[in-house]
Amino acid sequence: MPDYDRKRLAEALCANEAAFQLNYGLDPDDIHAEPSNVDQVEGSEAALPNLILQKEMMISVATGGQRIQDVNDYYRARHVDLKSSVPALGLSYSNPHDDLWSWYHYWRAHLPQYADRRQYVRELFDPLIAAASNRTSIAVVEREPTGWERVDRALSKAQAQLAGATNEEDFQTVGMLCREVLISVGQAVYDGKRHVTLDGVKPSSTDAKRMLEAFLHSVFPGDSFKEVRGHARASVDLGLNLHHRRTATRQLAELCLEATASTSAVMKILSQNAQAM
Template sequence: MNLDLIKNLARGPLAGDDDLESAMSLTRLVRDAYTSFGTDRSADVEPEESRIILRALTMVLERRGITFEPPWRDYNSFKSHWVSLGATNTGGWQARRDIIGHHFDPISEALEKAEDAQIRSDLVEPVSPHANTGWARVDTEIAGLRQRFRTATAMQDYRDCGNRSVAVLEALSATVFDPTKHWTADEKPPPVDKTDLRIGAYITERMRGRENEELRGLVKKASALAHKVKHSPNADRVNAGIAADAVILLANMLRRLAE
């Protein structure tokens, strides 16, 4: 058991960590510790640590909107609680397991439902049979975006998903745009962050004509949406997910265009 890590989790989500997965792991750890103590006193967690891990779990669950208020705070108070309920003598160990289940089962069920919802709202996968675009910088940014979205739980996290969506667009801008092919020689080419201009110029060179205006329009819309989420004071999972899906699909469309 990494007690320092558990203490840090109690203070707030860790950078790059999946807070839901940590909540589920910590729930199992705490439940196993108290179950072992209540069954045969063989818990690996020391008595002075039992209070720390239970308090940490309460705070981690609170971040997810889950109330967890067991009527004990450590091993000693847990023992006092089961004695007060008559969970002693013959068959007491099963009675103590039932007490644990009464308080922990609803928590586990709530976390599993949250995990199911997270899986259902995961980001889009391209229709292409390729696992990635093959453009190293773009694939690195997309992987970072997927990881950030998977671990996001708060408004600031979702706003950062918008920021990472913009980073994907800038990686695409740096990858596909060639000023010697896609820009007028007597004009200064736009900088990398002018993604709609640079990617739009690339599409124009690859697919000329009015019949391809819709594809160029997708670039502008994806860019506008990503920047909107990046600066939104009300960013949420729905809007961040839509922006992320848009830039991931755009990356795969451009890769298909390049082929």
């Protein structure tokens, strides 16, 4: 860090801390910077607060608040970070102002009123802030591939879809992909010559629920294993519900993908045991 920036940082830290100098007898020039051992925050946890700070700083300098010369270096550093961190979340950071002087010249030429400047910045940042706030640090547990090519491929697509999802239609697509996963699982384990459906109806090639129930009834008959069968049925129902829910949310998509992945793993274990018998 350059000496000038170190001094400014030290002065800022001590600006409202007269007791600091009184108690320790140190001037700001005595402070030196050292690398931190704290783990760096990444992902949406890092991008979201930076987006909010950038938005508020642009509004502040354009409406009689902070002076550009006092905060421009912070703005520029944050701008560089956002250009790399936001696209990593599957989002687009489209702020055209590399520094606050660029923003100054723009508002002077095009936005004479404070209200116009606030509206411009909000339109620039609010959709991105909303999308970043939708991101979550809770990830679906990664499991070993099942070995069923179509199942593993569709699960991978569903995970990628969830990672980039920002709206209801995106989350609905996760449900559609989860349904495709369970159809492929059903096709992998169901054998029409060996497995009989509970209602006697021969399942179609896309009837995941009947295929899975018939397989499970064969390997886990009786009431003592009804919870295992219920888990598979719930996974199918959740995928169907999410696919058609116009108010789909990220939480529902996460639950659906987790249920689908776990059902796929359970079916793989059972199919291997069934083959060994």
